Amino acid sequence: MFELFVNAVVAGVLLGGFYAAVALGLSIVFGRLDIVNIAHPAFVIIGSYVAFIMNERYMLDPILSSLIFLPVFFLLGVGMYRLYYVCFERTGQESLSGLAYFFGIMFIIEVLLILYYGVDYRNVQAPYIGETLFLGFLGLPYRMLVPFITAAILTGLVYLYLSKTFLGRAILAVSQDRLALQLMGANPVRVKQWAFGIGIATAAVAGALLIIIQPIEPSVGRLYIGRVFAIVILGGMGSISGTFFAALIIGIAESLVATFIGPSWAPAVAFGLLLVTLAVRPQGLFGRAG
Amino acid sequence: MKLNRFWVGIVVVLLAGLAFTKIADNEFYFYAIYAVLQLMVMGIAWNILGGFTGYVNFGAGGFFAAGAYTTVFLHKALDGPPLLVAVVVAPIVCGLIGLGIGYLTLRLKGVYFAIATLAVAIILETLVINWEYVGGAGGYYFLIPEKIPFFDSYIEWLFTVILVITLFAIVVSRYLNSSRIGQGLAAIRDDELAAECMGVPTLKLKLISTTVMGALMGMAGAPFPYFITFVEPVSTFSLLIAVNAIAVPMIGGTMTWLGPVVGAIVLGSIQEIVTVSISSELNMLIVGVVLVGFITLAPQGITGVYRDFRDKRRRRK
Numbered sequence: 001m002f003e004l005f006v007n008a009v010v011a012g013v014l015l016g017g018f019y020a021a022v023a024l025g026l027s028i029v030f031g032r033l034d035i036v037n038i039a040h041p042a043f044v045i046i047g048s049y050v051a052f053i054m055n056e057r058y059m060l061d062p063i064l065s066s067l068i069f070l071p072v073f074f075l076l077g078v079g080m081y082r083l084y085y086v087c088f089e090r091t092g093q094e095s096l097s098g099l100a101y102f103f104g105i106m107f108i109i110e111v112l113l114i115l116y117y118g119v120d121y122r123n124v125q126a127p128y129i130g131e132t133l134f135l136g137f138l139g140l141p142y143r144m145l146v147p148f149i150t151a152a153i154l155t156g157l158v159y160l161y162l163s164k165t166f167l168g169r170a171i172l173a174v175s176q177d178r179l180a181l182q183l184m185g186a187n188p189v190r191v192k193q194w195a196f197g198i199g200i201a202t203a204a205v206a207g208a209l210l211i212i213i214q215p216i217e218p219s220v221g222r223l224y225i226g227r228v229f230a231i232v233i234l235g236g237m238g239s240i241s242g243t244f245f246a247a248l249i250i251g252i253a254e255s256l257v258a259t260f261i262g263p264s265w266a267p268a269v270a271f272g273l274l275l276v277t278l279a280v281r282p283q284g285l286f287g288r289a290g
Numbered sequence: 291m292k293l294n295r296f297w298v299g300i301v302v303v304l305l306a307g308l309a310f311t312k313i314a315d316n317e318f319y320f321y322a323i324y325a326v327l328q329l330m331v332m333g334i335a336w337n338i339l340g341g342f343t344g345y346v347n348f349g350a351g352g353f354f355a356a357g358a359y360t361t362v363f364l365h366k367a368l369d370g371p372p373l374l375v376a377v378v379v380a381p382i383v384c385g386l387i388g389l390g391i392g393y394l395t396l397r398l399k400g401v402y403f404a405i406a407t408l409a410v411a412i413i414l415e416t417l418v419i420n421w422e423y424v425g426g427a428g429g430y431y432f433l434i435p436e437k438i439p440f441f442d443s444y445i446e447w448l449f450t451v452i453l454v455i456t457l458f459a460i461v462v463s464r465y466l467n468s469s470r471i472g473q474g475l476a477a478i479r480d481d482e483l484a485a486e487c488m489g490v491p492t493l494k495l496k497l498i499s500t501t502v503m504g505a506l507m508g509m510a511g512a513p514f515p516y517f518i519t520f521v522e523p524v525s526t527f528s529l530l531i532a533v534n535a536i537a538v539p540m541i542g543g544t545m546t547w548l549g550p551v552v553g554a555i556v557l558g559s560i561q562e563i564v565t566v567s568i569s570s571e572l573n574m575l576i577v578g579v580v581l582v583g584f585i586t587l588a589p590q591g592i593t594g595v596y597r598d599f600r601d602k603r604r605r606r607k
Contacts, residue, residue, distance in 0.1 A: 036401050038348070038408075087586045096544075097585045099346045099404055100536050104582035107533050111575045222529060226412055229405045264427075268416035271409035278402050279394040 003137045008259040009252055014144040016251020018213060020244045021151035021206040022224055023231040024158055025199035030229070031238025032175040033192050035084065036099055039106035040228060041221035043200050047073070047207015048122075048216045049113060055124040062124050063150055066208035070201050077200025080105075081193045106221070113218035121215035129212060147209035152244075154205055158198075159240040171195040175238060223267050230274035249273075296464065300457050307453040311446040320449045324517060326558030327452045328510055332531070333538025333550030334459045335506035338466055340536070341544030343499045344479030345396070346404040350535035352411030353504050355418070355526040356384050357511025362424045362521055365432065373451060373516060380512035381505035388504020392497045415527040429522030432515045444516070451513050459506050463547040466502065475499055507535075530574055537581040543591025552592050 026040045047066060054065035088098040128142040162168035173181045174191045181188050210216060231250055235242035250270050258266040314320070332350060339345050360383045361376040368375070387410070395406040419427045434444050441447045466472050474495045477485035486492045515521045534557070542553025557580065564573045588595055 036404070038405075083586070087589075096340065096344055096346060097540075097589050099348075099401070100540055101582060101585050103348060103533065103536065104578050104585065107529065108575065108578040108582065110529075111571065111578055115571055115575065219529075223412070226405075226409050230409075233402075233405075262420075264420055265416060268413045271412045274409050275394060275406060275413075278398060278406055 004259065005256075007138060008255045010138060010140070011144065011259075012252030012255030013248055014140070014148045014251070015213075015255055016248035017148035017151045017244075018144070018206075018209050019227055019231060019251050020247035021147070021154055021202065021209055023228040023235075023243050023247055024155060024240070025202035025206070026228045027232045027235065027238055027240060027243040028158070028162075028171070028195055028202075029199040031232050031235075031243075032171060033195055034175070035081075035192075035196065037102050037199070038099070038225055039102045039109065040199070040203060041224035042106040042109040043073070043076075043203035044207045044210060044224065045113065045216065045218060045221040046109060047204040048211040049117065049207070050204065051208040051211050052122045052124055052216075055126075059125070061126055062208040062212055063146075063205070066204045069204050073204040074197040074201040077197040078193050080200065081196035085189060085193075110218045110221065117218070119217050119219075121217050122211070123215040124211050126212065143212050147212055150205065150209055154202065155240060155244050158202065161198075162240060167191070167194060226267075226271040226274055230270045230277065233274065234277050300461065304453065304457060307450065311441060311450060317443065317445055320445045322562045324445070324449055324452050325562065326554060327456045328514070328517075329534055329538055329558045329561075330551060330554035331452070331456050331459045331506060331510035332535040333542070333554045334456075334463045334547070335503050335510065336535040337539035337544055337547075337550045338463055338506070339499050339503040341539050341549065342467060342472060342475040342479065343496060344482075345400050345496065345499070346536075347407045347503065348404055348532055348536075349391075349407030349409075349411035350507060351527050351529060351531035352407070352414045353384050353387065353507035354511040354514070354531050354535075355411075355523070356387055356414055357381070357508030358514040358521060358526050359418055359424055360384070360508065361512050361515045362430050362432070365515070366423065366430075370433075370435075373447075373513060376512045377451065377455065377509060380508040382508075384508025384511070385501045385505035388500040388502075388507075389497060391504075392500035396493060396496045396500065411527060411532070415523055418523045418527075425521065427523060429520055430515075432519045432521060434516055434519060448513055448517055452510075455509050455513075459509070460547060460551065462502065462506065463550075466499075467547045471495060471498065530577070533577055533581065537577055537584075539591070540581055540589075541584050541591055543593030543595075545590070546593060549591050549593045556592065 022041065022044055025043075026037060029035050029037045029040065047069075050069050051062035051065050054060040054068075055062055060068075084098065084101065088101065128146050131142045133140040133142060133145060162171060170181065170186055170191045171194070173184075173186075174188045174195070178188050181191070210220075214220075227250060231243055231246045232238075234249065235244070235246035250273065253273065254266045254269045257269050311320075332354060335353075336347060336350055339347055357380040360380040361373075364371055364376050364379060391403075391406055391410055395403045418424060424430055438444055438447045441450070466475065474485070474490045474492075477488070477490050478492050478495060482492055514526070538553040538557055539550045540553070541557055542551065543549030557577065560576060560580070561573050564576055584591065590598070
């Protein structure tokens with residue numbers, strides 16, 4: 001019983017690390033820029049399919065291929081934001097139409113993937129998939145361990161970027177006081193565009209990690225909507241370290257529920273936690289009060 | 291004068307529908323029109339909260355499915371009660387769900403409400419998948435009665451039911467749009483803080499709006515098991531339903547009760563034609579593309595574009 005519990009918690013930590021990679025981009029886009037990009041998980045799925053295609057055609061490692069495609073995803077994000085800005089943000093319609101816009105984008109991505117690749121589950125080949133590292137009674141499958149380490153590195157890099165570099169601080173500034181940034185001579189739209197690009201670029205890596213962990217099909221992304229928003233809100237909207245710890249909490253909670261109650265209940269965990277958070281403490285666990 | 295014209299229109303449509311069941315003999319028409327009317331009810335329901343009040347609901351599929359599963363539950367618990375029982379009970383259940391979510395999240399920004407509705411849809415789906423009584427993940431076969439008084443076949447009866455539900459939804463939506471409540475809702479949509487300061491009871495109005503939205507969604511879902519005859523969670527909670535419910539008012543226009551009616555006729559007809567002549571996957575793609583196209587290019591919808599066009603011409607004269 002104790003061993004089962006410890007194994008479930010450790011599996012949850014590994015899973016949570018991966019969730020952090022998925023939520024990272026949204027933490028920047030939703031938490032910092034206040035853009036409700038519900039389509040973020042759909043971009044993660046695109047990342048998975050890119051990794052799948054590169055793996056099948058050229059036997060490329062999924063993480064490596066996601067790094068190659070980082071610039072493409074970055075530009076994709078920049079383009080998405082430009083369209084969003086021109087159509088909604090400039091005219092002040094982001095609340096209703098902007099939400100529906102991302103919802104529509106998500107749906108289109110999903111349907112296009114179904115049209116091209118069908119609803120079959122796809123997976124990738126890599127030397128570390130299928131192997132397990134044993135530490136005593138503790139089993140650490142590499143297909144979970146590799147994504148966890150990658151996600152931790154990614155989170156650390158984004159954290160350093162946002163807190164140490166000039167552009168990173170500009171992103172923080174645009175979320176705090178747009179007008180002041182403008183008065184300092186910086187263009188808030190270009191800063192936001194840059195930040196949105198980074199947000200979508202992290203989806204490329206998250207997608208590669210997702211397809212290492214489990215086989216995917218186009219509609220898998222939908223389950224992640226609740227998870228990532230729960231994580232970002234629980235983590236206090238835009239705090240990178242908060243996002244990481246919130247992701248660990250969700251991962252552990254899901255793993256415990258899957259182990260002791262049943263895997264079919266796991267999807268409801270994140271959404272349930274999200275509802276409770278919204279009702280009780282909307283500023284999140286790591287957010288400032290008020 | 292306008293009021294009379296509206297009510298005459300309602301009665302004429304109802305009588306025309308009844309006459310149609312006696313004249314038409316190709317069952318396909320009933321199935322096709324049923325689908326369009328169901329779309330219309332959902333669009334109207336979504337618009338009461340989304341268009342009038344300005345709160346986006348992504349969980350339309352969840353409310354719809356909750357209505358459908360209320361029917362399934364009643365069917366099993368009461369051993370096949372008449373359809374009308376479900377049509378009355380389902381809106382009560384779904385209205386209460388709407389009220390509950392509203393209480394939890396409507397004090398926050400609209401964005402959180404939108405995400406919470408998505409959450410509720412997934413939680414309801416997980417509940418139904420794990421609830422063996424209503425069929426669980428495997429689904430539930432629905433035996434429809436062979437004979438039904440006054441109608442030649444069951445689909446004609448279902449067609450009449452959904453027609454009456456649609457007209458009821460239009461009446462409710464028009465009332466909410468033009469009454470004092472509607473003015474309050476519009477004030478919330480335009481500037482919630484200002485409305486609150488002017489003494490508009492914002493929370494109360496938002497709760498009314500959410501409850502009515504939930505109830506109408508549930509009403510749209512209640513006859514669904516009879517229509518489809520096999521209910522299973524994945525297709526009943528389908529994202530397509532939620533996208534459709536948003537697309538209808540976005541295409542037709544969100545400001546008035548007429549918008550979703552026009553939107554449903556346009557979108558529903560396109561969908562029926564594409565599904566029959568090409569394929570149902572392409573149909574889904576078309577919904578998505580049309581939705582995004584309208585939001586980016588014509589956010590005021592068909593009725594809004596028409597109104598602008600008319601105003602411009604009047605000014606020129």
